Amino acid sequence: MKLENSLRVTRQRRILLEQLKLSDAHPTASEIFDAVRKELPRISLATVYRNLELLAEKGLIQLVGTAESRQKRFDWNPRPHCHAHCVRCGGVADIEPSPEINALLRGSVDSLRDFEVLAARIDFLGYCPQCRATVPRCSE
Amino acid sequence: MKLENSLRVTRQRRILLEQLKLSDAHPTASEIFDAVRKELPRISLATVYRNLELLAEKGLIQLVGTAESRQKRFDWNPRPHCHAHCVRCGGVADIEPSPEINALLRGSVDSLRDFEVLAARIDFLGYCPQCRATVPRCSE
DNA sequence: GTAACTGCAAAAGGTTTGCCAGACT
DNA sequence: AGTCTGGCAAACCTTTTGCAGTTAC
Numbered sequence: 001m002k003l004e005n006s007l008r009v010t011r012q013r014r015i016l017l018e019q020l021k022l023s024d025a026h027p028t029a030s031e032i033f034d035a036v037r038k039e040l041p042r043i044s045l046a047t048v049y050r051n052l053e054l055l056a057e058k059g060l061i062q063l064v065g066t067a068e069s070r071q072k073r074f075d076w077n078p079r080p081h082c083h084a085h086c087v088r089c090g091g092v093a094d095i096e097p098s099p100e101i102n103a104l105l106r107g108s109v110d111s112l113r114d115f116e117v118l119a120a121r122i123d124f125l126g127y128c129p130q131c132r133a134t135v136p137r138c139s140e
Numbered sequence: 141m142k143l144e145n146s147l148r149v150t151r152q153r154r155i156l157l158e159q160l161k162l163s164d165a166h167p168t169a170s171e172i173f174d175a176v177r178k179e180l181p182r183i184s185l186a187t188v189y190r191n192l193e194l195l196a197e198k199g200l201i202q203l204v205g206t207a208e209s210r211q212k213r214f215d216w217n218p219r220p221h222c223h224a225h226c227v228r229c230g231g232v233a234d235i236e237p238s239p240e241i242n243a244l245l246r247g248s249v250d251s252l253r254d255f256e257v258l259a260a261r262i263d264f265l266g267y268c269p270q271c272r273a274t275v276p277r278c279s280e
Numbered sequence: 281g282t283a284a285c286t287g288c289a290a291a292a293g294g295t296t297t298g299c300c301a302g303a304c305t
Numbered sequence: 306a307g308t309c310t311g312g313c314a315a316a317c318c319t320t321t322t323g324c325a326g327t328t329a330c
Contacts, residue, residue: 063207067204184312304309
């Protein structure tokens with residue numbers, strides 16, 4: 001496996017990336033830590049954090065922004081895409097935006113005059129299927 | 141000023157909200173704390189946090205998600221809207237999405253089948269005008 | 281061989297909580 | 306009287322850092 005210039009392929013790094021790629025749930029650092037620890041019982045949380053940051057910096061994975069929680073979440077897929085955040089459980093799921101939205105995002109936004117756009121990200125806030133089933137509703 | 145059922149209008153709460161509304165820069169809790177402290181020197185940071193959370197919960201202000209920083213930022217405008225995040229300085233600015241985007245967001249997203257959308261949010265990542273001027277560029 | 285990396289422990293930084301006194305209704 | 310609130314200090318949790326020993330190349 002080749003990572004990038006000057007990034008060495010260590011056992012820790014390889015397994016970390018493997019584990020992250022196994023999940024589409026956008027896990028937190030400590031969730032990743034727990035998963036990796038099953039294969040590398042002596043790995044330290046600091047190593048997990050250092051590598052997640054390094055991999056994100058190199059563009060091999062990405063951080064997912066969550067306003068609601070204080071924990072960072074990580075996405076094995078570094079390409080900009082859209083997420084659905086459950087406002088109840090805090091879970092994050094990938095979303096496939098329609099082609100029209102993708103097309104529009106590449107241009108027609110007012111008031112971005114002097115801001116140089118590198119990437120766009122749409123986040124949906126709402127209830128995930130599980131929470132939706134159990135949330136108390138006002139009307140209906 | 142009426143806030144909401146059971147929310148009392150205290151001096152702290154009023155000035156906090158006033159100060160937040162004075163800025164479009166989406167300040168952090170400690171920035172708000174500093175601003176408020178000029179009028180209320182004895183206010184505590186805990187009060188600021190408690191009230192920001194309370195006001196956000198009541199839908200009077202909103203939290204802004206930032207993947208990059210560990211500090212929460214706050215927006216006096218509780219209506220869902222779009223933000224531009226500078227990947228260099230971490231600043232956040234409001235964005236006016238085009239009417240087409242707004243229209244599209246209300247419907248045509250695939251794979252949201254079971255997710256109940258309460259609000260949508262578009263974030264742009266890139267360089268704010270100031271950073272843009274001083275960032276070292278690859279080509280050009 | 282050597283720069284990059286790891287584990288451990290400690291520190292840092294932001295946010296939250298417990299407690300009691302004070303303010304509002 | 307009873308509830309909501311604020312200040313203070315301590316606790317908490319996530320993330321970062323320093324250091325000494327180890328590993329990938």
